[in-house]
Amino acid sequence: MNGFFRTVATTAIAAAALIGATTAHAEGERYVLVSHAPDSDSWWNTIKNALALAGEQMDVEVEYRNPPTGDLADMARIIEQAAASGPHGIITTLADPNVLSGPIRAAVDSGIDVIIMNSGTPEAAREVGALMYVGQPEYDAGFAAGQRAADDGVQSFLCVNHYISSPSSSERCQGFADGLGVELGSQMIDSGQDPAEIQNRVMAYLNANPGTDAVLTLGPTSADPTILALEQMGLAGDIYFGTFDLGGDIVQAIRDGIIQWGIDQQPFLQAYLPVVVMTNYHRYGVLPGNNINSGPGFVTADALDLVSELAGEYR
Amino acid sequence: MAETGQGAVAAPVKDERVKETSALRKALIRPELGAIVGTIAVFIFFILFAGDSGMFNAQGILNWSTVSAQFMIIAVGACMLMIAGEFDLSVGSMIGFAGMSIALIAVTLQWPVWIAILLTFALCVAIGALNGFIVVKTGLPSFIVTLAFLFILRGFTIFFPQLIERQTIIGGISDAAEGDWLAPMFGGKIAGPFFDWLASIGVIDVFERGTRAGQPIVDGIPMLIVWALVLVVVAHTILTRTQFGNWIFAAGGDAQAARYVGVPVNRVKILMFMFTAFCATVFATCQVIEFGSAGADRGLLKEFEAIIAVVIGGALLTGGYGSVVGAALGALIFGVVQQGLFFAGVESSLFRVFLGVILLFAVILNTYIRRIITGER
Amino acid sequence: MASFDHNPIVEMKGIEKHFGPIIALNGVSFDVRPGECHCLLGDNGAGKSTFIKTMSGVHKPTKGEILFEGRRMNFDSPRDAMEAGIATVYQDLAMIPLMSVTRNFWMGREPIKKIGPMKFMDFSTANAVTMEEMRKMGINLRSPDQAVGTLSGGERQTVAIARAVYFGAKVLILDEPTSALGVRQTANVLSTIDRVRKTGIGVVFITHNVRHALAVGDRFTVLNRGRTLGTAQRGQISPEELQDMMAGGQEMVELESSLGGTV
Numbered sequence: 001m002n003g004f005f006r007t008v009a010t011t012a013i014a015a016a017a018l019i020g021a022t023t024a025h026a027e028g029e030r031y032v033l034v035s036h037a038p039d040s041d042s043w044w045n046t047i048k049n050a051l052a053l054a055g056e057q058m059d060v061e062v063e064y065r066n067p068p069t070g071d072l073a074d075m076a077r078i079i080e081q082a083a084a085s086g087p088h089g090i091i092t093t094l095a096d097p098n099v100l101s102g103p104i105r106a107a108v109d110s111g112i113d114v115i116i117m118n119s120g121t122p123e124a125a126r127e128v129g130a131l132m133y134v135g136q137p138e139y140d141a142g143f144a145a146g147q148r149a150a151d152d153g154v155q156s157f158l159c160v161n162h163y164i165s166s167p168s169s170s171e172r173c174q175g176f177a178d179g180l181g182v183e184l185g186s187q188m189i190d191s192g193q194d195p196a197e198i199q200n201r202v203m204a205y206l207n208a209n210p211g212t213d214a215v216l217t218l219g220p221t222s223a224d225p226t227i228l229a230l231e232q233m234g235l236a237g238d239i240y241f242g243t244f245d246l247g248g249d250i251v252q253a254i255r256d257g258i259i260q261w262g263i264d265q266q267p268f269l270q271a272y273l274p275v276v277v278m279t280n281y282h283r284y285g286v287l288p289g290n291n292i293n294s295g296p297g298f299v300t301a302d303a304l305d306l307v308s309e310l311a312g313e314y315r
Numbered sequence: 316m317a318e319t320g321q322g323a324v325a326a327p328v329k330d331e332r333v334k335e336t337s338a339l340r341k342a343l344i345r346p347e348l349g350a351i352v353g354t355i356a357v358f359i360f361f362i363l364f365a366g367d368s369g370m371f372n373a374q375g376i377l378n379w380s381t382v383s384a385q386f387m388i389i390a391v392g393a394c395m396l397m398i399a400g401e402f403d404l405s406v407g408s409m410i411g412f413a414g415m416s417i418a419l420i421a422v423t424l425q426w427p428v429w430i431a432i433l434l435t436f437a438l439c440v441a442i443g444a445l446n447g448f449i450v451v452k453t454g455l456p457s458f459i460v461t462l463a464f465l466f467i468l469r470g471f472t473i474f475f476p477q478l479i480e481r482q483t484i485i486g487g488i489s490d491a492a493e494g495d496w497l498a499p500m501f502g503g504k505i506a507g508p509f510f511d512w513l514a515s516i517g518v519i520d521v522f523e524r525g526t527r528a529g530q531p532i533v534d535g536i537p538m539l540i541v542w543a544l545v546l547v548v549v550a551h552t553i554l555t556r557t558q559f560g561n562w563i564f565a566a567g568g569d570a571q572a573a574r575y576v577g578v579p580v581n582r583v584k585i586l587m588f589m590f591t592a593f594c595a596t597v598f599a600t601c602q603v604i605e606f607g608s609a610g611a612d613r614g615l616l617k618e619f620e621a622i623i624a625v626v627i628g629g630a631l632l633t634g635g636y637g638s639v640v641g642a643a644l645g646a647l648i649f650g651v652v653q654q655g656l657f658f659a660g661v662e663s664s665l666f667r668v669f670l671g672v673i674l675l676f677a678v679i680l681n682t683y684i685r686r687i688i689t690g691e692r
Numbered sequence: 693m694a695s696f697d698h699n700p701i702v703e704m705k706g707i708e709k710h711f712g713p714i715i716a717l718n719g720v721s722f723d724v725r726p727g728e729c730h731c732l733l734g735d736n737g738a739g740k741s742t743f744i745k746t747m748s749g750v751h752k753p754t755k756g757e758i759l760f761e762g763r764r765m766n767f768d769s770p771r772d773a774m775e776a777g778i779a780t781v782y783q784d785l786a787m788i789p790l791m792s793v794t795r796n797f798w799m800g801r802e803p804i805k806k807i808g809p810m811k812f813m814d815f816s817t818a819n820a821v822t823m824e825e826m827r828k829m830g831i832n833l834r835s836p837d838q839a840v841g842t843l844s845g846g847e848r849q850t851v852a853i854a855r856a857v858y859f860g861a862k863v864l865i866l867d868e869p870t871s872a873l874g875v876r877q878t879a880n881v882l883s884t885i886d887r888v889r890k891t892g893i894g895v896v897f898i899t900h901n902v903r904h905a906l907a908v909g910d911r912f913t914v915l916n917r918g919r920t921l922g923t924a925q926r927g928q929i930s931p932e933e934l935q936d937m938m939a940g941g942q943e944m945v946e947l948e949s950s951l952g953g954t955v
Contacts, residue, residue, distance in 0.1 A: 039664070065657065068667070069615040072484075077382050081654050092494050098608030109522040110374075110532050150570035164473060165483045165612035190473065235595035556812045558802035564800050566787035575782060576800035576855075577771045636790045685790070 032082040036095035038070030050268040052277035083107035089278040094120030101214040104128045115274040122291040136265035136295035138168040139175040146179015152197040159188040161221040198224035214240035220247030251308040265295030346629035347641030361655040370658035373519035383650025384543035392594030394642035399587040400567030401457035405464035410614025412468040413599035418485035418609035429497035441546030443592025447585035449686040469587035473611040499522030502604030504535025539601040546686040551639040557686030627677040707756035716742040718918035724894040731905035734915035748780040780855035789841030794822045845878030865896045869900030913937040
C-alpha cells in the first residue's frame with residue numbers, strides 16, 4: 001500500500017511540474033484559433049507555425065485548438081469554451097455552418113471579434129457576424145482547377161477524398177467535376193486516412209478503370225500515397241495529376257513532373273493575416289474593408305524554389 | 316490498520332489471523348471512492364491554475380458541465396454493460412448512425428421530427444439487442460462483435476446520406492424541429508427565468524450586442540444535462556436497489572454461477588446492450604437537435620471515452636464490479652480535465668498525456684481495490 | 693437410523709447417458725432419503741459430473757428413469773429442478789467473489805419491497821436473514837456487505853449450503869465440497885453437512901476422498917466407469933474396500949502393495 005501511494009505521489013508531482021512548465025502567460029491581446037482538423041492532419045502544421053509567427057511578430061498571445069478526432073460537434077464545444085475564456089478574438093473555420101454558427105454567433109454577441117478562415121464562404125461569414133473571411137472558397141477553387149484540366153484535355157478523373165465526412169472536401173471534387181463538365185458519380189472514392197490504404201485504393205481504382213485521364217487529390221494526406229501508387233503502377237508522369245494544397249513530397253513531385261499543378265490556398269495567410277488584422281483593429285481601430293482571398297494560386301514547376309524550401313513549414 | 320490482538324474480547328468465533336478492517340480501508344473498497352478523490356483533486360487543481368481564466372464563470376461552468384454531461388450519458392450505458400460483463404465498442408458509431416437516421420427521416424423524408432426521433436430510438440435499441448443477441452448466442456467476445464458493428468454502422472452512416480443526398484452532413488433539422496413537441500425534450504433548456512433573474516442581479520453576464528443583446532449569456536440548463544442526471548439517478552437506483560441490479564452484478568461477476576441459481580443471464584446482457592444503445596441515441600438526439608445537423612463523423616472514438624470514464628469511475632474491465640455514480644464522476648473528471656486544460660493555458664496536445672496519466676492511476680487503484688475485496692495477493 | 697423410515701426423495705433407476713459414441717453413464721442406480729447423507733464416491737473420470745448434471749436437470753438421461761417423491765420427473769432445466777427442491781452446490785461456481793454475501797445469498801431470488809409502483813430489493817430483510825442463516829451455520833459475518841471474496845473456501849461453501857437450505861431444498865447435491873480445502877476448513881464443511889442432514893434434508897455428497905465420506909456418510913455408493921457397483925450401509929464396509937472399488941480393484945491392490953499401503 002505504501003508503495004502504491006508513493007507511486008501516486010511521484011506521478012502527481014511529475015504532472016504538476018509539466019503543468020507549471022506550460023502555463024506561461026504573455027501580456028496583451030489574446031487570440032484563439034479553432035480548427036476543424038483532426039490531430040492526424042499534418043497540413044495544419046503550417047497554420048500552427050504561421051499563427052505562432054504572427055503572435056511573435058505582433059507580440060500577442062495566440063493559441064491553437066482542434067477537436068482531436070475531427071468531430072465537428074466537439075469543435076462547437078471548443079468554440080464555446082474559447083468564448084468562455086474571454087479572449088479578444090477567435091479565428092475559426094466554418095466547416096459546417098449548421099453546427100458552428102450558433103456558438104460563433106454567441107461568441108460574437110458576447111463581444112468577441114471573430115474572423116472566419118479556411119473553410120466557409122464570405123456570405124456565411126457575414127451571416128454569423130464575423131469581421132471577415134480569409135480563405136479560398138472550395139467549390140470555386142475546384143471549379144477553376146476543373147476548367148484548367150479541361151483545357152488540358154482531361155475527360156475523366158479520380159478524386160481521392162481522404163476526409164469524406166467534411167462537406168468542403170466533397171465540394172472540391174464536385175467543383176472539379178463541374179469545371180470539367182462531367183458527372184462526379186463514382187469518380188470520388190473514400191480513401192480513409194491511412195497511407196497504405198490510400199495507396200492500395202488508388203491502385204485498385206486505376207486497375208479497375210484503366211481509362212482514367214486524371215487524378216485529383218485533396219492534400220498531402222492523400223497526395224503522398226497517391227504519388228507512391230502511381231510510381232508503383234508506372235503511371236507517374238503519364239497520368240494527369242493535380243492536387244489541392246502543398247507539402248514536401250508534393251513540391252518534389254511537381255519538380256519531377258509527376259504532379260502538373262498544386263492548388264495553393266496559402267494557409268500561411270489564413271492564420272497569419274487574421275492575427276495581424278485583429279491586432280491592428282484592436283490597437284488602432286483599422287480594418288480592411290473586404291474579405292481576403294488567400295487562394296487559389298496554381299503552383300507549377302516554374303517558380304518552385306522558395307515553395308520547396310518552405311514546404312510543410314510555411315507553405 | 317489496527318490489528319486485533321489475541322486477547323481482544325470480540326465476536327465468539329474469530330480468526331485471529333484476519334485483520335480487523337479499519338474505516339479507511341472499508342471506505343477504500345467503495346468502487347466510486349477513487350473517482351470522488353479524483354474529482355476533488357481535479358477541481359482543486361483547476362481552481363489553483365485556472366481560477367481566474369473564465370473557467371468558473373457562468374459560461375465556463377456551462378461549457379465543462381455540458382461536455383461532462385455528454386460523457387456521462389454514454390458512460391452510464393457503458394458502465395451498466397461493463398458491470399454485466401460486456402463491452403460495446405459500437406457506441407461512437409451508434410451516435411453517428413442515430414444522428415444520421417434522425418436527419419434522413421426528418422429532412423429527406425420530411426416526416427415529423429418526433430416520429431424521426433422515436434423511429435431512431437426503436438431502430439438503435441433494436442441494433443443494440445442484435446449486438447447482445449449475437450454475443451450471447453455465439454459466445455464470442457463482445458469486443459469482437461461490437462467492433463464489427465463499429466465498422467458496419469459507421470459505413471452505413473457515410474453510405475446512406477451520400478446515396479440519398481450526395482453529402483455527408485445533413486442540415487436543416489432546426490427548421491424541421493420548429494414547433495415539434497418532442498424535440499425540446501432533447502435540445503431545449505430549462506430554468507430560463509432563473510437565469511434571467513441571475514442576470515438581472517448581475518451574477519452572470521449579458522450579451523453586449525447583436526440580436527440577443529441584454530439577454531443572459533447562459534439562458535438555461537440544457538436538456539442534455541438533465542438527461543445525464545436523470546440517467547445517472549435511474550441507473551444507479553436500478554443497479555444498487557433492485558433485483559434486476561443484483562442480476563446485472565451476477566451476470567458480470569460470474570455468468571455460470573448466476574445461471575446455476577436461475578438468473579436469466581442472457582436476458583440481462585441483451586437488455587444492457589439495449590440500454591447502452593439507448594444512451595448513445597440520447598446523446599445523438601441531443602446533439603442533432605441542438606446543432607441542427609447530423610454528420611457522418613459524429614461520435615468518432617466516443618466508445619473509448621465512455622469506457623475511460625467508466626474505468627476512472629472504478630468499474631472493473633472484467634465485469635461484476637462498478638458504480639454508476641463512479642462512472643458519472645469519471646465523466647465529470649474527463650470533461651473538466653479536457654476543457655480545463657485549455658483554461659489553464661496548457662498546450663492542447665498534452666491533453667492526451669493527462670488522460671493517459673489519469674487512466675493509469677485509475678486502473679492501478681482499481682487493481683488495488685479488487686485485491687482488497689477478493690483478498691488475493 | 694432415521695433414513696430407513698422414509699421413502700426416497702429422489703430415486704434413479706438404471707440411468708444411462710450417452711454423448712454421441714461416448715457412454716458417460718452406463719447403468720446408474722442411486723437414491724437419497726430425507727435426513728441421510730448418501731456419499732457418491734468415484735475417481736476422476738468415473739462419471740460424477742455427468743451424474744450430478746443428470747440429477748440436477750442439466751442433462752436428460754438417455755435411458756432409465758428418475759423418480760422425485762415417487763413420481764417420474766421430467767425437468768427441462770436446472771431452474772425446474774431447483775424449484776422442485778433439488779439444489780446443487782458446485783465446487784468452484786458456487787459464489788461470486790466480488791459481490792457481497794447478501795447479494796450472493798439472494799442471487800436469483802431477491803426479496804422485493806414495493807414502494808408505490810416501483811419494486812425495490814428489500815435489503816433490510818435480506819441482510820437480517822443472511823446474518824441469521826449464517827449464524828445458524830456457525831459463521832459470524834463482520835457485515836452482510838462483506839464481499840464473498842474475503843471469505844475462506846470453506847466459508848464460501850457454507851454460504852452456498854446455507855442458501856440452498858434456506859430456500860427449501862429437499863435434496864442438496866454437494867460437488868466435491870472439500871476437495872480444495874485444508875484440514876480445519878474441511879472439518880467445518882463436514883459439520884455443516886451434519887447440521888443440514890439433521891434438519892431432514894437429503895444430502896448427496898460427492899467426493900473421491902474416502903475418509904471425508906466415512907466421516908459423515910450414512911450410505912455409500914461407488915461409481916466406476918459409468919456404473920454403480922452397489923450401495924453399502926454405514927459400518928458394513930471398510931475404507932480399504934471403498935478405495936478398492938473406486939479404483940476398480942486389481943491394479944490398486946498392486947499399487948498399494950508397492951507403496952506400502954499408504955494410499
